[in-house]
Amino acid sequence: MQISMTAQKSFGAFTLSAEFTASGDRVGIFGVSGSGKSTLVSMLAGLVEPDSGEIILDGECLFSSTSKINLRPEQRRIGMVFQQHCLFPHLSVSNNLLYGFNRCPPQFRNIDFNMLVDVLQLKGLLDRGVTRLSGGEKQRVALGRAILANPRLLLMDEPLSALDDGLRFQIIPYLKSVSERFGIPYLFISHSLVEMRLMTDTALVFEKGRLVEQTTGEQLARNRIGKSQVGYINLLKLGRPSPASSLYSYPWGNSRLLLSAVSDNEEVLAELSSKDIILFKNHPVAISARNLLKCTVRSIFDSRGTNGIELDCSGNTLISEVADDAINELEIAKGNTVYAAVKASAFRLPGFRPSGKFIS
Numbered sequence: 209m210q211i212s213m214t215a216q217k218s219f220g221a222f223t224l225s226a227e228f229t230a231s232g233d234r235v236g237i238f239g240v241s242g243s244g245k246s247t248l249v250s251m252l253a254g255l256v257e258p259d260s261g262e263i264i265l266d267g268e269c270l271f272s273s274t275s276k277i278n279l280r281p282e283q284r285r286i287g288m289v290f291q292q293h294c295l296f297p298h299l300s301v302s303n304n305l306l307y308g309f310n311r312c313p314p315q316f317r318n319i320d321f322n323m324l325v326d327v328l329q330l331k332g333l334l335d336r337g338v339t340r341l342s343g344g345e346k347q348r349v350a351l352g353r354a355i356l357a358n359p360r361l362l363l364m365d366e367p368l369s370a371l372d373d374g375l376r377f378q379i380i381p382y383l384k385s386v387s388e389r390f391g392i393p394y395l396f397i398s399h400s401l402v403e404m405r406l407m408t409d410t411a412l413v414f415e416k417g418r419l420v421e422q423t424t425g426e427q428l429a430r431n432r433i434g435k436s437q438v439g440y441i442n443l444l445k446l447g448r449p450s451p452a453s454s455l456y457s458y459p460w461g462n463s464r465l466l467l468s469a470v471s472d473n474e475e476v477l478a479e480l481s482s483k484d485i486i487l488f489k490n491h492p493v494a495i496s497a498r499n500l501l502k503c504t505v506r507s508i509f510d511s512r513g514t515n516g517i518e519l520d521c522s523g524n525t526l527i528s529e530v531a532d533d534a535i536n537e538l539e540i541a542k543g544n545t546v547y548a549a550v551k552a553s554a555f556r557l558p559g560f561r562p563s564g565k566f567i568s
């Protein structure tokens with residue numbers, strides 16, 4: 209997919225100037241509230257008319273103020289999934305899905321209904337009314353309805369922000385696999401750095417209606433450590449835990465970690481903030497933190513007022529952050545050894561309570 213936009217739109221004192229070219233199948237739009245993300249996608253979908261400019265999608269002109277072109281939303285074949293899933297409350301899951309299929313022009317109806325139901329794991333829910341679904345199930349139905357219309361581009365405007373942490377991490381694999389499986393590229397809008405990293409390859413960053421950066425989700429998160437209250441969120445893929453005294457021991461690549469939280473899953477994504485990793489120059493004699501990892505410094509990078517430290521922990525990667533003084537005192541330099549201490553309680557397992565009960 210390739211999008212070229214040179215479109216402007218003003219609402220009173222606010223002006224969105226969307227000037228960019230982006231290609232790839234997983235493009236992100238990142239920005240704080242009010243930066244113009246929704247206006248941008250509404251212009252793409254044909255729901256808001258730009259004051260001036262041009263919008264080209266895969267070589268086709270969707271809008272041009274000079275050539276007086278403005279394709280209607282249904283002519284653009286762009287699907288949308290919003291934070292609010294906007295399902296038809298009086299229809300069953302099956303009929304909500306078929307609404308998407310029926311909206312698709314006959315010559316483009318080549319998404320297999322049963323395959324989609326399988327991928328989204330909706331089989332057991334087809335006859336149920338949508339008012340009797342959980343938030344995550346509703347979002348899967350909304351996604352299925354949008355996909356069945358076989359759009360050439362799917363716009364997802366903060367589709368996860370109404371969901372709690374547990375559901376959010378359950379939905380992300382569906383969003384990705386549906387797009388891959390059916391070959392539908394997407395534009396993913398969010399103000400979450402974690403979602404940008406998990407969902408996109410390229411991220412366009414908007415501030416006050418202007419594009420200020422075009423980067424990767426990973427780079428975006430690393431560049432903002434010093435600006436973020438929660439720091440950089442390390443995402444650690446952990447295997448099935450086994451009890452270890454009052455804690456739980458999880459496989460993490462070639463090593464193991466002790467956590468106070470437990471999950472029942474085969475694999476789980478744990479969050480660990482860069483702020484919760486304490487570095488030592490030498491092996492400490494005795495500490496209360498239950499994880500002490502011998503690491504090699506891979507790189508040091510400046511991140512808006514703090515120093516990001518990329519660590520190699522037996523082949524796994526961790527990002528920590530330290531102040532300037534600490535760099536000198538610990539003699540942190542590329543290739544040096546440091547010891548990283550992490551408390552067992554510092555890890556977050558989204559959707560799981562410390563007691564180990566899954567939040568449904």
Ligand SMILES: Nc1ncnc2c1ncn2[C@@H]1O[C@H](COP(=O)(O)OP(=O)(O)OP(=O)(O)O)[C@@H](O)[C@H]1O
Nearest residue numbers: 219220222239240241242243244245246247248399
């Ligand atoms: N129809 C409208 N009429 C007047 N002002 C509008 C309209 N739509 C958006 N705006 C204004 O344009 C600016 C950008 O809004 P927009 O919804 O695009 O931002 P956003 O980045 O998507 O924000 P959020 O993350 O909160 O959804 C805001 O100041 C908003 O108040």
